[in-house]
Amino acid sequence: MTLECQRCHRPVRESAAQYEVFERMHYVCFHYEFEHGDTDVDTECGAGGCPSASLAGGRDRVIATARALAIDAAGGAPWTNVALHEYLEAFAAWLADSGGYYDNRDRVPPGNGWEVVNDALQAATIYE
Template sequence: MADFECRRCKRPVRVNRSHYDVFEQMHYVCFHYEFEHDAFSDGDPDEDCGVPGCPSAPAIRQEERLATTVRALLDDWSDGPPANWDNHSIPDYLAALLSRLENANGHYASRGTPIQWNSWEVIQELLRAATVGE
């Protein structure tokens, strides 16, 4: 197995090895702080920059975003089954959600993005994704 070393911190890259080149041969966190974080947070690494997956984001913000997503999904049903959903019953929706959960790696790979490190964001994305057929 070839060594994957982060070009920023020089430590081994293990978790996101499949996205080593996407993250310019860095850990996701190193990539984020190198290219994304400063553009949104005036350079303070401890400040939540607002970019989804920001390692500095407090967990409460992620919980609130997930709650907002669930409220929006519930609002979609305020006048009956939503026309823009493929799954119009709870069993169909839950079956689609289960499929998305079991195939999360494929879901992200088909979009060309790595799996989010933050489980709150993964749940939020998969809840939305289960509204449509695969």
């Protein structure tokens, strides 16, 4: 028995276990039908797991943040983690704990991994 998406009419395979939960649709179809609202489908809507998140310009923000941090470091910025190994340890630790960061701020973790990396780059300067 092939399950058919009620929105796009294609077979539902990967999300078949959630077929009824997603109103007989693929997760992506469900998201765009009920969660994305009036937001352009090429723009992240802010809902956790938004499929459009990968299209957001997070890469450019990460590049800009990395360049700004390099300038700050060269200028002797008063970071907690000045040595490269300390910074990288803090970077990894913050990523491991990032769920708590977003929970403590009542934020849904970004669907775009670039945004998480951007937050981690900045947090690693002071994270212990």
